[in-house]
Amino acid sequence: MADSPSMADAPSMTEPRGGIRLSGVSKTFDPEPARGEEPRPVVAMDGVDLHAPQGRITAILGPSGCGKTTTLRIISGLEEPDDGHVWIEDDEVVGPDTWVAPEHRRVGFVFQQLALFPHLDVAGNVGFGLKRRERRDRVPEMLALVGLEGYEKRRPYELSGGQAQRVAVARALAPRPRAILLDEPFAALDVSLRNEVRAEVAEVLRESGTTTVLVTHDQDEALSLGDHVIVMIDGRAAQAGTPEEVYRSPDSPEVAGFLGDANLLIGDVRAGMVHTAIGPLKVDKSTPAGRAVALVRPEDLDLEVSTRGDGRVTEVEYFGHDQRITVLLDGSSEFVKARLHARRRFEVGARVRVRAGSGQGPVIYPMGGPAGKPADRLLS
Amino acid sequence: MSRFPALRTAAALVALAMVVPLIYLFIRAFQADGSLLWSARMLQMTWDTLRLAVTVTLGSLLIGGGSAWLLERTDVPLRRTLGVAAALPLAVPSYVGALAVVSAFGPQGSAFGIPGLIGFWGAAVVLVLSTYPYVLLITRAALASAELTLESAARTLGSGRWAVLGRAQLPQVRAAVSAASLLSALYVLSDFGAVSILRYGTLTRGIFLQYRSSFDRSAAALIAVVLVGLTLAFIALERLARGPVTPARSANTAADRRVRLGRMTPFAMAALLVPTALGAGVPTIVALGWLNRDGLQGRGTDVLGTAAATSFGLSMAAAVVAVVLCLPVALAAIRRPDWFSRTVETAAQSGYALPGLVVALSLVFMTTRALPFAYQTLGLVVAAYVIRFLPEALASARPSLAAVDPKLTDASRTLGAARWSTARRVTFPLVRGGLVAGGALVFLTAMKELPATLILRPAGVDTLAVRVWTGASEGFYAQAAPAALVLLAVSALALIPAWKVSGSSPKAAVDG
Numbered sequence: 001m002a003d004s005p006s007m008a009d010a011p012s013m014t015e016p017r018g019g020i021r022l023s024g025v026s027k028t029f030d031p032e033p034a035r036g037e038e039p040r041p042v043v044a045m046d047g048v049d050l051h052a053p054q055g056r057i058t059a060i061l062g063p064s065g066c067g068k069t070t071t072l073r074i075i076s077g078l079e080e081p082d083d084g085h086v087w088i089e090d091d092e093v094v095g096p097d098t099w100v101a102p103e104h105r106r107v108g109f110v111f112q113q114l115a116l117f118p119h120l121d122v123a124g125n126v127g128f129g130l131k132r133r134e135r136r137d138r139v140p141e142m143l144a145l146v147g148l149e150g151y152e153k154r155r156p157y158e159l160s161g162g163q164a165q166r167v168a169v170a171r172a173l174a175p176r177p178r179a180i181l182l183d184e185p186f187a188a189l190d191v192s193l194r195n196e197v198r199a200e201v202a203e204v205l206r207e208s209g210t211t212t213v214l215v216t217h218d219q220d221e222a223l224s225l226g227d228h229v230i231v232m233i234d235g236r237a238a239q240a241g242t243p244e245e246v247y248r249s250p251d252s253p254e255v256a257g258f259l260g261d262a263n264l265l266i267g268d269v270r271a272g273m274v275h276t277a278i279g280p281l282k283v284d285k286s287t288p289a290g291r292a293v294a295l296v297r298p299e300d301l302d303l304e305v306s307t308r309g310d311g312r313v314t315e316v317e318y319f320g321h322d323q324r325i326t327v328l329l330d331g332s333s334e335f336v337k338a339r340l341h342a343r344r345r346f347e348v349g350a351r352v353r354v355r356a357g358s359g360q361g362p363v364i365y366p367m368g369g370p371a372g373k374p375a376d377r378l379l380s
Numbered sequence: 381m382s383r384f385p386a387l388r389t390a391a392a393l394v395a396l397a398m399v400v401p402l403i404y405l406f407i408r409a410f411q412a413d414g415s416l417l418w419s420a421r422m423l424q425m426t427w428d429t430l431r432l433a434v435t436v437t438l439g440s441l442l443i444g445g446g447s448a449w450l451l452e453r454t455d456v457p458l459r460r461t462l463g464v465a466a467a468l469p470l471a472v473p474s475y476v477g478a479l480a481v482v483s484a485f486g487p488q489g490s491a492f493g494i495p496g497l498i499g500f501w502g503a504a505v506v507l508v509l510s511t512y513p514y515v516l517l518i519t520r521a522a523l524a525s526a527e528l529t530l531e532s533a534a535r536t537l538g539s540g541r542w543a544v545l546g547r548a549q550l551p552q553v554r555a556a557v558s559a560a561s562l563l564s565a566l567y568v569l570s571d572f573g574a575v576s577i578l579r580y581g582t583l584t585r586g587i588f589l590q591y592r593s594s595f596d597r598s599a600a601a602l603i604a605v606v607l608v609g610l611t612l613a614f615i616a617l618e619r620l621a622r623g624p625v626t627p628a629r630s631a632n633t634a635a636d637r638r639v640r641l642g643r644m645t646p647f648a649m650a651a652l653l654v655p656t657a658l659g660a661g662v663p664t665i666v667a668l669g670w671l672n673r674d675g676l677q678g679r680g681t682d683v684l685g686t687a688a689a690t691s692f693g694l695s696m697a698a699a700v701v702a703v704v705l706c707l708p709v710a711l712a713a714i715r716r717p718d719w720f721s722r723t724v725e726t727a728a729q730s731g732y733a734l735p736g737l738v739v740a741l742s743l744v745f746m747t748t749r750a751l752p753f754a755y756q757t758l759g760l761v762v763a764a765y766v767i768r769f770l771p772e773a774l775a776s777a778r779p780s781l782a783a784v785d786p787k788l789t790d791a792s793r794t795l796g797a798a799r800w801s802t803a804r805r806v807t808f809p810l811v812r813g814g815l816v817a818g819g820a821l822v823f824l825t826a827m828k829e830l831p832a833t834l835i836l837r838p839a840g841v842d843t844l845a846v847r848v849w850t851g852a853s854e855g856f857y858a859q860a861a862p863a864a865l866v867l868l869a870v871s872a873l874a875l876i877p878a879w880k881v882s883g884s885s886p887k888a889a890v891d892g
Contacts, residue, residue: 076790077794078790078794102790103794103795103796106796108794109790109794111787111790113785113787115787115788117788119806119809128797172794172795
């Protein structure tokens with residue numbers, strides 16, 4: 001890990017201020033070891049630098065166990081980092097000599113399991129963070145915002161999943177927090193409900209103009225909801241940018257592999273071409289020559305049925321709007337996936353020729369550095 | 381960096397307070413004449429105690445386990461009513477049962493001229509009737525939550541009816557049966573009132589007589605140590621016999637799967653009703669009979685009122701103290717379950733296994749040696765109740781505290797409520813029910829406590845239990861009867877929550 005690509009988004013003096021900033025935040029847990037086992041510390045955050053811009057929705061995307069929930073708990077003050085700084089709207093809330101208790105940070109939190117107070121009704125939950133005299137006006141206002149007028153007296157167990165979700169958001173937004181944090185908030189919902197609730201909540205959050213940080217392992221959710229996406233891998237912020245930036249030009253094969261299907265092909269770069277198992281692909285002239293990993297998204301590939309092809313179809317996954325075809329390349333154990341229009345027909349076992357489609361060209365990651373570089377590791 | 385240092389310190393202090401008195405008992409026992417340990421009398425008392433414990437445990441398993449099977453696995457009618465009735469003897473303290481036996485059948489009472497119901501068989505009958513409801517409740521719960529699908533699965537895998545019983549049913553209730561047996565055995569080991577009234581010489585009676593009748597209190601301490609050793613042996617035995625504890629699953633007893641009793645139905649109903657009638661009906665009727673014959677004299681009501689007030693005050697104090705003290709122990713165990721908090725929790729529960737007499741003697745030796753100002757005070761009686769019944773408060777408080785999702789307190793913090801405000805607005809409302817139930821249980825159990833009260837009470841102080849005991853042991857049954865009736869009524873209150881729990885489905889709890 002020591003020489004993995006340097007982290008984007010380190011705060012500097014030139015960067016826009018406001019929002020939420022983390023600098024060098026580290027956190028290691030020491031779980032109680034199981035009987036007869038050595039204690040094994042778990043590194044949840046390993047020097048995380050990140051910035052969630054003011055008033056925008058930032059999605060932190062990462063595999064489970066990458067430290068994204070810990071990041072939220074540290075921003076809210078529910079967990080204390082071993083090291084590092086946290087600023088909320090340029091107030092330092094965590095530092096070597098600074099510690100602001102969670103109740104004084106004014107940061108709303110929507111938990112994965114929602115954590116509605118079972119002993120309080122909807123109005124009691126939404127009004128929990130408000131002073132007594134504020135409740136009369138603000139509670140109905142919040143319920144109107146999330147479309148739950150008339151639900152004041154309902155108990156949490158009397159609500160549907162989507163309604164409980166909206167109550168949790170209303171409760172977090174009611175005290176006008178400086179930021180709101182959502183920890184996998186839609187994971188507990190049925191798939192059928194998820195898209196609808198997700199859109200509703202996004203609208204409420206955008207309308208309120210609150211700085212939002214959302215944590216998810218679902219790339220569709222991150223890419224569609226976030227104005228800004230941060231990819232977290234192994235306790236580090238591996239890349240940050242707009243959804244298109246992180247999808248189209250990932251900083252490392254690892255990030256690419258996590259964000260959607262990725263064909264990672266080893267090849268040689270020579271004179272503006274990368275020569276791979278599927279033949280030469282055009283690359284930027286300035287790309288240095290040598291061995292490299294080429295990232296090609298499945299939607300940027302095309303297939304052609306041909307007896308003289310360079311591979312054989314092993315799987316056809318039909319999605320209705322399109323399909324994904326898996327091809328085993330001749331003379332290797334490499335699989336290539338292509339995403340094509342649903343109307344074209346491919347049979348399992350058919351011989352096909354793989355070639356570049358009309359989309360974006362490959363992204364190149366040079367290889368051959370010291371052992372253990374991400375590109376090598378991923379392909380070993 | 382150690383988390384929750386204050387909480388863990390408090391929990392450790394509570395646990396120490398529960399265990400330290402025992403140290404003084406051992407110190408005192410070492411001063412006794414060691415040859416006493418192998419004296420014929422000691423061996424006789426130990427043998428008699430063991431004999432009674434084993435007999436009572438077997439009797440309880442037979443009656444309690446059989447009743448549980450009838451209620452859970454057969455189509456016996458009026459199951460709810462019979463189930464409630466079968467648990468009724470829980471409300472009868474063993475010494476009240478003994479009072480009924482001795483005053484009705486004993487040499488002085490001998491109302492019906494039936495001799496021989498004192499001594500071993502008298503004690504065995506009274507104690508079986510006192511303990512079988514525990515076995516019934518525990519094994520019934522285990523049978524109810526045993527998975528019938530497992531039984532079906534065993535059938536489809538080729539096991540016959542009897543193989544199913546052995547390979548699918550018994551393993552599921554084995555842990556429960558084992559725990560219930562231990563409960564019965566410990567009950568017998570710690571019982572003092574019934575065996576004393578029925579003049580059967582167990583170790584507890586030996587301790588009491590030794591303590592009262594001679595200047596050599598060290599000998600009493602030595603007998604108490606033998607009793608503690610016996611208790612620990614039973615606990616260790618149960619650990620071995622228990623086997624793996626299977627987690628309880630959902631109940632799914634379908635009516636059509638029950639064994640059809642047919643012409644056996646009246647016998648099954650009788651089998652369920654007779655123990656109840658003997659265990660709860662007879663003591664009540666006998667006490668009412670004495671009251672009816674002699675009535676309540678003017679002075680009698682005064683004395684009874686004072687005793688009731690004393691019982692109430694002492695038990696109330698014990699309930700409050702026990703609930704407060706169990707909180708740090710429960711919280712420490714929940715927040716950070718490691719060897720430290722587990723040890724603390726086990727130590728805090730030692731009162732569950734310690735007979736009341738042992739606790740009382742330990743406190744006597746501790747105060748006379750280290751805290752003379754506390755000797756013969758009401759505070760010491762409360763301390764004994766707390767040591768003895770803290771496990772009951774803990775058993776009730778701990779699950780309700782553990783059920784509070786830490787995310788709820790997290791949510792409260794992020795909504796601007798500080799630690800204490802969170803405790804007041806979120807945690808307390810959620811655990812109030814469990815704490816009140818735990819306190820109520822301690823209160824009701826403390827009302828019935830006899831041996832520790834007898835030893836520790838300041839001169840001239842009477843509780844209801846002491847009134848029953850004095851009346852019964854001196855043959856003034858009419859004096860004992862009203863106090864016994866009050867105790868029966870109070871103890872019956874303790875059964876209400878148990879009925880509620882067993883009678884309501886989770887859905888009803890939500891809808892209500």
